[in-house]
Amino acid sequence: MLDQTQTALDGISVSIRDLQLSFGAVNVLQDLNLDIAKGEFLVLLGASGCGKSTLLNCIAGLLEPTGGQIFIEGQNVTWAEPSERGIGMVFQSYALYPQMTVKGNLSFGLKNARVPKDEIERRVTRAAELLHLQPLLDRKPAALSGGQRQRVAIGRALVRDVDVFLFDEPLSNLDAKLRAELRVELKRLHQSLANTMIYVTHDQIEAMTLADRIAIMRGGVIQQLAQPLEIYNRPANLYVAGFIGAPPMNFIRGRIEGSEFVGPVRMPLTGYGWSEGPWTSGDTVFGIRPEHVKIGDDARHCACQTEVTIEVVEPMGADTLLWTRIGGDEFRIRLDGQTTIHEGQTLPIGFDIDCASLFDAQSEQRI
Amino acid sequence: MLDQTQTALDGISVSIRDLQLSFGAVNVLQDLNLDIAKGEFLVLLGASGCGKSTLLNCIAGLLEPTGGQIFIEGQNVTWAEPSERGIGMVFQSYALYPQMTVKGNLSFGLKNARVPKDEIERRVTRAAELLHLQPLLDRKPAALSGGQRQRVAIGRALVRDVDVFLFDEPLSNLDAKLRAELRVELKRLHQSLANTMIYVTHDQIEAMTLADRIAIMRGGVIQQLAQPLEIYNRPANLYVAGFIGAPPMNFIRGRIEGSEFVGPVRMPLTGYGWSEGPWTSGDTVFGIRPEHVKIGDDARHCACQTEVTIEVVEPMGADTLLWTRIGGDEFRIRLDGQTTIHEGQTLPIGFDIDCASLFDAQSEQRI
Amino acid sequence: ADLEVTHWWTSGGEANAVQELAKAFEAKTDHKWVDGAIAGSGNTARPVIISRIIGGDPMAATQLNHGKQAQELIEAGLMLDLTDIAEEGNWAEIIQPKSLLDACTVDGRVYCVPLNIHSIQWMWTSNAAFEKAGIDPVNNWEELKAAAPKLREAGILPLAMGAQGWQEAYLVHNFLSGTSEDLYYAVYRDKDEDTLNSDAVKAVFEELNAARDMYAGGNVQDWNLATAKVINGEAAAQVMGDWAQGEFALAGQKAGEDYNCLIGMGGEPSISTGGDAFYFPLIDNADTTAAQKELAKVLISPESQVAFNLKKGSLPVRGDVDLAAAGPCMQKGLETLAAGKVITGTDQLITPDAVGQIQDLMAEFFGSDMSTEDAHAAFVEIILNDE
Amino acid sequence: MSVTDHARAPARRPRRLISNPMAKIAALPMIMTALVIFIGCSLWTVVHSFTKSKLLPSTQFVGFDQYERLWGTRRWLASVENIAIYGVVALVFSLVLGFVIAALMDQKVRAEGAFRTIILFPYSLSFIVTGLVWQWILNPDFGVQGIVRGWGWESFTFDPLHNPDTVLAAMLMAGLWQGTGLVAVILLAALRGVDEDIWKASRVDGVPAWKTYIFVVIPILRPAFMTATVLIATGIVKLYDLVVALTNGGPGIASEMPAKYVYDAMFNKQNLGQGFAASTMMLVSVLLILIPWAIFEFGGKKRG
Amino acid sequence: MVDLSQTYTAPRRLAGAEGAKPKRRLSGNRIMIYGILCLISLYYILPLWVMVMTSLKGMPEVRVGNIFAPPVEVTFQPWIKAWAEACTGLNCDGLSRGFWNSVKITVPSVILSIIVASVNGYALVNWKFKGSEIFFGILLFGAFIPYQVMIYPIVIILRELGLMGDVWGLVLVHTIFGMPILTLLFRNYFASLPEELFKAARVDGAGFWGIFFRVLVPMSLPIFTVAMILQVTGIWNDFLFGVIYTKPEAYPMTVQLNNIVNSVQGVKEYNVNMAATLITGLVPLSIYLLSGKLFVRGIAAGAVKG
Numbered sequence A, B: 001m002l003d004q005t006q007t008a009l010d011g012i013s014v015s016i017r018d019l020q021l022s023f024g025a026v027n028v029l030q031d032l033n034l035d036i037a038k039g040e041f042l043v044l045l046g047a048s049g050c051g052k053s054t055l056l057n058c059i060a061g062l063l064e065p066t067g068g069q070i071f072i073e074g075q076n077v078t079w080a081e082p083s084e085r086g087i088g089m090v091f092q093s094y095a096l097y098p099q100m101t102v103k104g105n106l107s108f109g110l111k112n113a114r115v116p117k118d119e120i121e122r123r124v125t126r127a128a129e130l131l132h133l134q135p136l137l138d139r140k141p142a143a144l145s146g147g148q149r150q151r152v153a154i155g156r157a158l159v160r161d162v163d164v165f166l167f168d169e170p171l172s173n174l175d176a177k178l179r180a181e182l183r184v185e186l187k188r189l190h191q192s193l194a195n196t197m198i199y200v201t202h203d204q205i206e207a208m209t210l211a212d213r214i215a216i217m218r219g220g221v222i223q224q225l226a227q228p229l230e231i232y233n234r235p236a237n238l239y240v241a242g243f244i245g246a247p248p249m250n251f252i253r254g255r256i257e258g259s260e261f262v263g264p265v266r267m268p269l270t271g272y273g274w275s276e277g278p279w280t281s282g283d284t285v286f287g288i289r290p291e292h293v294k295i296g297d298d299a300r301h302c303a304c305q306t307e308v309t310i311e312v313v314e315p316m317g318a319d320t321l322l323w324t325r326i327g328g329d330e331f332r333i334r335l336d337g338q339t340t341i342h343e344g345q346t347l348p349i350g351f352d353i354d355c356a357s358l359f360d361a362q363s364e365q366r367i
Numbered sequence C: 001a002d003l004e005v006t007h008w009w010t011s012g013g014e015a016n017a018v019q020e021l022a023k024a025f026e027a028k029t030d031h032k033w034v035d036g037a038i039a040g041s042g043n044t045a046r047p048v049i050i051s052r053i054i055g056g057d058p059m060a061a062t063q064l065n066h067g068k069q070a071q072e073l074i075e076a077g078l079m080l081d082l083t084d085i086a087e088e089g090n091w092a093e094i095i096q097p098k099s100l101l102d103a104c105t106v107d108g109r110v111y112c113v114p115l116n117i118h119s120i121q122w123m124w125t126s127n128a129a130f131e132k133a134g135i136d137p138v139n140n141w142e143e144l145k146a147a148a149p150k151l152r153e154a155g156i157l158p159l160a161m162g163a164q165g166w167q168e169a170y171l172v173h174n175f176l177s178g179t180s181e182d183l184y185y186a187v188y189r190d191k192d193e194d195t196l197n198s199d200a201v202k203a204v205f206e207e208l209n210a211a212r213d214m215y216a217g218g219n220v221q222d223w224n225l226a227t228a229k230v231i232n233g234e235a236a237a238q239v240m241g242d243w244a245q246g247e248f249a250l251a252g253q254k255a256g257e258d259y260n261c262l263i264g265m266g267g268e269p270s271i272s273t274g275g276d277a278f279y280f281p282l283i284d285n286a287d288t289t290a291a292q293k294e295l296a297k298v299l300i301s302p303e304s305q306v307a308f309n310l311k312k313g314s315l316p317v318r319g320d321v322d323l324a325a326a327g328p329c330m331q332k333g334l335e336t337l338a339a340g341k342v343i344t345g346t347d348q349l350i351t352p353d354a355v356g357q358i359q360d361l362m363a364e365f366f367g368s369d370m371s372t373e374d375a376h377a378a379f380v381e382i383i384l385n386d387e
Numbered sequence D: 001m002s003v004t005d006h007a008r009a010p011a012r013r014p015r016r017l018i019s020n021p022m023a024k025i026a027a028l029p030m031i032m033t034a035l036v037i038f039i040g041c042s043l044w045t046v047v048h049s050f051t052k053s054k055l056l057p058s059t060q061f062v063g064f065d066q067y068e069r070l071w072g073t074r075r076w077l078a079s080v081e082n083i084a085i086y087g088v089v090a091l092v093f094s095l096v097l098g099f100v101i102a103a104l105m106d107q108k109v110r111a112e113g114a115f116r117t118i119i120l121f122p123y124s125l126s127f128i129v130t131g132l133v134w135q136w137i138l139n140p141d142f143g144v145q146g147i148v149r150g151w152g153w154e155s156f157t158f159d160p161l162h163n164p165d166t167v168l169a170a171m172l173m174a175g176l177w178q179g180t181g182l183v184a185v186i187l188l189a190a191l192r193g194v195d196e197d198i199w200k201a202s203r204v205d206g207v208p209a210w211k212t213y214i215f216v217v218i219p220i221l222r223p224a225f226m227t228a229t230v231l232i233a234t235g236i237v238k239l240y241d242l243v244v245a246l247t248n249g250g251p252g253i254a255s256e257m258p259a260k261y262v263y264d265a266m267f268n269k270q271n272l273g274q275g276f277a278a279s280t281m282m283l284v285s286v287l288l289i290l291i292p293w294a295i296f297e298f299g300g301k302k303r304g
Numbered sequence E: 001m002v003d004l005s006q007t008y009t010a011p012r013r014l015a016g017a018e019g020a021k022p023k024r025r026l027s028g029n030r031i032m033i034y035g036i037l038c039l040i041s042l043y044y045i046l047p048l049w050v051m052v053m054t055s056l057k058g059m060p061e062v063r064v065g066n067i068f069a070p071p072v073e074v075t076f077q078p079w080i081k082a083w084a085e086a087c088t089g090l091n092c093d094g095l096s097r098g099f100w101n102s103v104k105i106t107v108p109s110v111i112l113s114i115i116v117a118s119v120n121g122y123a124l125v126n127w128k129f130k131g132s133e134i135f136f137g138i139l140l141f142g143a144f145i146p147y148q149v150m151i152y153p154i155v156i157i158l159r160e161l162g163l164m165g166d167v168w169g170l171v172l173v174h175t176i177f178g179m180p181i182l183t184l185l186f187r188n189y190f191a192s193l194p195e196e197l198f199k200a201a202r203v204d205g206a207g208f209w210g211i212f213f214r215v216l217v218p219m220s221l222p223i224f225t226v227a228m229i230l231q232v233t234g235i236w237n238d239f240l241f242g243v244i245y246t247k248p249e250a251y252p253m254t255v256q257l258n259n260i261v262n263s264v265q266g267v268k269e270y271n272v273n274m275a276a277t278l279i280t281g282l283v284p285l286s287i288y289l290l291s292g293k294l295f296v297r298g299i300a301a302g303a304v305k306g
């Protein structure tokens, strides 16, 4: 019996089968299936309230699913205690025990598990080294900076020698600069530990840079599960397309007529990488990312060209954002570097089909 | 006396002279001088705790300065009540009166000033139109979204027909998407109202996109006061250089020897736009922004070339960030679009002097 | 005018007695008696009375035990001088015994109206209780002591008493005066150290010890609840002032038939002449002052004296009233009074401070297993330290 | 043009004295109370504790006589002992019981509102009422003892009010009944404020709930415990009504309390000096407890 | 590193490994929690039960019966007697008179003390001035001073103010003694409100009172409820001040209650006493029951941040 399971789950660290969870009448998770490979860094990405934390809490054993199964390292842990699952968890607020020192925080779990003293010492020392916490061991959390607290929270999972790390928005309480640094540190940590990591965030930069694969969730359903650039370049539906990318993708509503997209602009579809057979008619949404819009001379070579009047110019230093409108809808253009374009100016723009996305206007799915 | 001041302050909306403020023994503002032109959009930018809010509160009259004077529209208002200064203020938390309707919030200040009823009505209607608040007038703040609350907060200043708007991080409680939208709206508002606006933030994107001029503060002292791109391209000192730009500027420590910068890399200085006469010797920090680093073939034409091993690749969709090291210090490279470069790969890189900055290693000032 | 009168007569018999005064006052004058009873005991009421007088918002008349209690108030000029009324009414003649008026007199001026004579040297016994136990009613403390075991057997409490210091302190006073007048005065008036340490005083404490045993299991606080036990025959005896008689009367019991009253615990039949007096705080209002004086006259009038004291079970302060209606117990008291077997009350001999301390001591003694030696030593100390 | 009339603001700093005049006027009742009542009256009492005041305050100073007498009085000594015992036990029990109740109610129980009302309602009743009820329940003839005996267990004895050794326990029973509800509600409110992630973290760490309570949650609740302690402690120092209503100090002097000693000395024994001395001692002991605490609590903050 | 191009598809349902959903492990736990809570509730509710039951019995039944047993024959006589007939001295109108006195004392005392304390808290938080914290410290310290220390001097102060025996004197006393705790509550609460609100109101030109009444007070309902409840119960239940600083015609209900309970005539009429007790407690009790939720909310807002 067990053998069979074992085989089926070979190479898989966390497996979620038909998971359901409802709070009273509200279904938060609906028949969710997800397999996470050993050593994989999976990011759960989605808007607030989409059920990311709920899913993570189910994996951790902090919420009891209404239905379905959860396997970790081949064991059915659906009903196991959190501490028996071989998981460690890092919370958004870090949830450090405020009155214990860093050392106390790291060793509290081990003491409870009656790990021998010298073993505790050994593990705490190792974790402290790995996370550069040695000089802080005797401080209390209140005397630590945000980044340091976050490292302690990771250390608390680390000392327990777990198979799977769960992170619930561990960076969202930090300021932008620190966030960028810790992101890289986390990535390095993952490379050196090679544990499975499941990471919840609603920051797409984090998701893009950290993930081996991203699962984009909405209303308790996974919309797309794929590698970051796959999601960026070939979003599975309108929701994902609008969600990923800042500034977001521009959408132009229109129809496909023959081999052409017809709307406020016309665009031949030759060369488009169809996901679902080539369509020749139907209401369609055409999507193009702001950085894929060309202006001025560059626009001349594009398959689709038009003219727009710039409403707002936002220079950001490394790049510049132009706000305009096509067919009444807002349309954003991102330029590298600085520019002399000013508000009110009229510009020729253009874009090509190879970096565009097409969506069925009804089902909102990529076509 | 007054006449003389008047002349000196012609065209100037807010003038701050030798402003000092200390909380007990802590000097938060030190001899601060700042003139803000009529209709200017000035952004105060700085890290947390640098005294931005304190300065704004002094201007608003919510804090009494320990020394110095403040003029608004030619009047010395150093000791005037907040409501007598002709200023309106928008707070981070919006600070709407929760028990009053939107209309009540808008008219509270006018009622306090005993403005006649029909005049109140007129102004509230005008502000509501301008800010698209008409359908919300009878709601309470709890029933508004973040963006709507922000508009009400602005409206509260608007109805009072003030000369100067003060904003204290008005967008930082909102999510990224809404922030980007409201930023643009604010800019449009400024264009149509043409009031003087003083805007506190620690978000540099906001600062870059909104400001006519940015004042970068640190420890209660203004580090640089200039137009956004001037600050971005010619930061006045190491602090500003490191503060502005995300990812931040790369620094390489070395010396100037003759007409060359010598450090982990060598760089001829011909063509550099000196701020302080050409130097020919001395410890120097060389700064280059990540987006100005060229790789591969493009690097071949650069004045300075070297080879680096990529440690981390962060693909972000629209662009990619590479992390490496030069002379032991972290070095970031930003590439447009997506790339196939992978971790561990060795790359030739290069950069030119015309987009670089040089700083004196001692004084940390731009040279 | 409306006269507010405060007092702490709230038990059944007492309230009836006060009613008589109020009726008489309202019948004889155009003034109104506004009753300000404060329940509990003097210990609850006195602070209120005193703080109101001191606080400048006094009542028009108030009960106080005469003696040292009011002296400072009088000296502070807070009390109405009644000398003119007293002279007009010839109080010096009619008030018997004279010591009562002396207690109201400071520097030759009269400040209070003595209302009644209270004696505390009484033991009340229940005939029904002895009947139940199958023994003859006792005639004195010694016999009660002897009968105690039998009473216990019959489930009867030999001695009822409220567990309050002031009630328990009566036992000390009564054992002392019951032994002899001399001993009583030597202790309280002369504060004679030798006497205090004599065997006679020590014996008193042995008696207290016996009393403690006899009263174990009583578990009531108020004196009238203890009296109720005697009335019901649940307890055999109670040592309490003559006002207990009011409760017996209210319960429809007859002296001699249902209960017996023994003066001086059945020993030396001396009675003290403590009692209640009315004081009239000085109020700056001519009408009120006039009314106060009228009230004073009513209080001392023979009709009121009779009516009040019959209900209250105490003795009138005038020698010239006819008390034919008085019951046998009151007659006993009157006889003793007439025989001149009168002792000065403890209130006049020692300070309220010492009285209070003795009460505390008794409370502790009866509420614990304090040894008689310790109690005696503490007692001696209190008396010797009193000024 | 701007409506707000730009007042000709003075170029110089206005006089300090008149800044925020309204705030100072508004705070006047507080200042008066603090100075006149709390400081003034306390000082007055302390000063008069060195006099021979009897029924009326006098200025005849007698040095420490009143204190000598005070500390030589058995009833005072017993009172001090009683309040020490009662105080410590009541404090500990209130906090422990209050916390246990709060922790139980925090387990997402149904009918929490009903439980909360039940434990809180006695707080709305006065000590006089509380004393009466418990006197009635503990009455050996009618109350618990009587009933159990009525069931046939004749030797059953439960008469704490009339036994000097147990009377304090009876007082505790009544006192806790009255006051624990508030403590529980305060702690419950604080428990609700504890970051839920802390609980999750400790579950992931495999720490049993009771250990989490003791080692993690209780330390976090320190401020709430402080508030509760202040409330309980003020009640204990002033304990008077309950004693009067429940035992009147009895049996004997087994449940006497300092506040009652003060009251009796001042008004019954007509020895104000003695009462003032006793109340001064109460004041001093409160100071002895409060000042180190205040230094510990607030002195540290300023430095930190 | 895992090869990610592969998608992991294991059999959808893994038979056998499922393991039946265990019985709710916590149910035993729950039973214990409810058990203990019910036991505790019993301790709290029993005295109330006894009071109510006893107050509905006639005296004979009280004497022979079980105090916990419900009345065999329900009678409201004790309630009527307690309310309208019980005697103290010559006054046989029960608690009825005391009730109105209590109302007359409680209403102004509660209002005045809350006004004073809330203004104090407001000044302490938003208009700090030199020494304000020191005064507050003294005030807090005052919460610990035994009343007995101050009874006597206050008699003198009231005499000098000519307020002795006046209801307003008592109101003043209640305001003074309610001040420490209430000020603490209000101060904590106002400190928890965003300071920006206060700043916004200043910019809007509202003055000291304008900010207080039009901005802060309307949003402070919970804490005003807490203060109201604490004061109503505290003042309604007060005995010591009521007896010392008033006179008989103004005695509050508690004094009346004490009088009735202590005016024993023959036997203690426990049923009347209990009825009187209940009647006295009815006002604060019903206020608690009606506003319990707000009370708890206010406590959370004002008291917890000590």
Ligand SMILES: Nc1ncnc2c1ncn2[C@@H]1O[C@H](COP(=O)(O)OP(=O)(O)OP(=O)(O)O)[C@@H](O)[C@H]1O
Pocket: A023, A026, A028, A046, A047, A048, A049, A050, A051, A052, A053, A054, A055, A202
């Ligand atoms: N205990 C609960 N009872 C009822 N509904 C709940 C509960 N916890 C969460 N929910 C609901 O479940 C949904 C998912 O919540 P969840 O916390 O998983 O969102 P999330 O994706 O983590 O959002 P965020 O980014 O804001 O943390 C939300 O709509 C939320 O309102």
Ligand SMILES: Nc1ncnc2c1ncn2[C@@H]1O[C@H](COP(=O)(O)OP(=O)(O)OP(=O)(O)O)[C@@H](O)[C@H]1O
Pocket: B023, B026, B028, B046, B047, B048, B049, B050, B051, B052, B053, B054, B055, B202
């Ligand atoms: N009331 C105060 N008492 C003492 N120090 C204060 C007070 N208010 C502010 N400070 C200190 O003054 C400095 C400047 O504070 P300020 O609020 O102006 O910073 P800021 O630049 O607005 O920061 P943030 O971005 O976090 O809002 C900080 O170091 C702060 O600790």
Ligand SMILES: [Mg+2]
Pocket: A052, A053, A054, A168
């Ligand atoms: Mg979440």
Ligand SMILES: [Mg+2]
Pocket: B052, B053, B054, B168
């Ligand atoms: Mg700020």
